[in-house]
Amino acid sequence: MTSTTRLTRRRLGLLGTAAGLATALPLRHAAAAEFNFKVGTNVPASHPLNTYLTRAAEKAKEATEGRFELQIFPNNQLGGDTDMFSQLRSGALECFLNSGVNTLSTLIPAAAISGVGFAFKDYDAVWSALDGKLGAHLREQIGRSGLVVMDRIWDNGFRLMTNSVRPIGQPDDLRGLKMRVPVSQMWLSLFRALGAAPTGLNFAEVYSALQTRVVDGQENPPAIISAAKLFEVQRYASVTNHMWDGWWFLMNRRAWSRVPAATQETVTRIVNAACLEQRAEIAQQNTSLRGDLAAGGMVFNDVDQAPFRERLSSAGFYREWRERFGEQPWGLLEETVGRLA
Template sequence: MAITRRAFVRRAGAAAAALPLRPRRARAEGALPRMSMGSPMPQAHPATTCLAAALDAIRAESQGEIDIVLYPNSQLGSEPSMQSQLRSGAIAFSVTSVSSLQSLAPLAGIPGVAFAFSSYGPLWSALDGGDLSGRIRAALGKFGLHAFRVVDNGFRDVITGVRPIASVADLQGLKIRVPPSPLLTSLFKALGASPTTINLAETYAALQTRIADGMENSLPQIEATKVYEVQKYLSRTGHSWDGLWILANARAWEALPADARALIGRHLDAAVDTQRRTFAQMDADGEALLRAKGLIINTPDREPFRAALVRAGYYAEWKGRFGAEAWQALESYTGPLGA
């Protein structure tokens, strides 16, 4: 192709002038770059299937002039690597988890505070608009990232091959795989576990070879990664929520003409709505499905876990790190935390 992905940002001004929806011949002359979207999500995850359908629709409606290619399952590297590629302009779009974004823009992790949200109503209100969403988007903007909306990756549970997690004591010393998230690392350390960061695509092998004793993730993600094949116990701790921001390199995004941005934004919005509905159904069906695959499932009382975090100073620490104003914005949706 005449214009490489790396060259796109450097030549975005020139490309933007040629980008309005035009005859297919313009693309053949190299006027329009093919853009890449990286994602850590497995092929079967609804974030992958719904976004792939949206990109197909964008391609069709623009008669091939807007061609965004999705690379799921960490094909373009780990989440930190994809964040770096996105900021440099090597890729134009990415799907990046709230938990891993915290390492780049700390405030991005605030929706994942342990036991903050117990249902989706206040969660989507917080993230689809309002003060908290605005603060997160502004924080991402400082790193040259344009944020669309968040796709769902669910409330997270613990799956292990060692023992069920019925109490805080059951976590003591367990090596639990977590994403590169300071918030989740802090949570499991406060509960006495030994969290370890492993790339999602490498987690199955790590659990199979006992490099890790278990992992924590949502039911659809546990199903999609097939880790139930090498683990035995699923404990419905619901300790944290995680989702994925759809992001663009802000310079590349602003270089696109208004009609192209409107078309892309409309289809991505529709994909988010579809993904959330699909994920909710998968989550509702997940426990029965995983039980049928042989997992032993329990639902512990969550209050002792929350109380242990209060005693460990977890909430006080993160209120200090996020700042009083951001914490107040969070509590306007969740109610008081850490009391």
């Protein structure tokens, strides 16, 4: 072996060692987190719910020096609401953001009270109730069920009605319309009382059901209508603001109990802060997206809510749900919004 050959091999060996060190360092930082929590949501990745959850995940990982990681699965990637809720309770899924009016109410009936038709006139009323006594009561009920819930509820926004048949200006315009609603007794009861023909479908099925005219219409906040491109298959948008809806950040208690208290405190602080930022974004989008959706072909009309409240009252809607919820949660709701007929 010549000296040149020995020198070349020595250089190659040194280069190989350096390369090995270069690849080893990133691998050390990229090691799996000690606590990896999957988070399921039912809206597209572009929705503010998921963008702000992603920001919270990045901050939580950095603040815990990589020990805690939230992995976001948007747009029903882990299944529909019913599937994800079952996974959450079994421990197959660590976190799930769910409407109190939707699947959560199958376990905790009082959680649906935030969706009482035409109860909240504006955001001041919403946050006064759900960051106040009513929200504390609901979180207590959720905790008793064996789940963990964050302090702040994420905003899904005030909902409007869309359809491909006609504008909705008064309750009679809903008569006979096949309206998709989430799988929830509250939604079904509300639209039946208004004279529509509601059908409960998970969100993953909505676009195709509208496209194939299985249903005539649906109801959702502007951010979801935009993110899910429902304007492609709907013509009329009626600004009823008939219901406010939000997502509780739910966690499997067994999984969360394994996380050290100091890490829990850090993650909780970051997630709740992201929630407040997301609320501000949704409120802004409720206004700005109207122009975007109109440019996409939707025809908007504003609605006087008084005839709808009167129809619900005469149909016994408020009386029925007061009896279902009981005096304590109903009283806490009316303490904020005033008496519901």
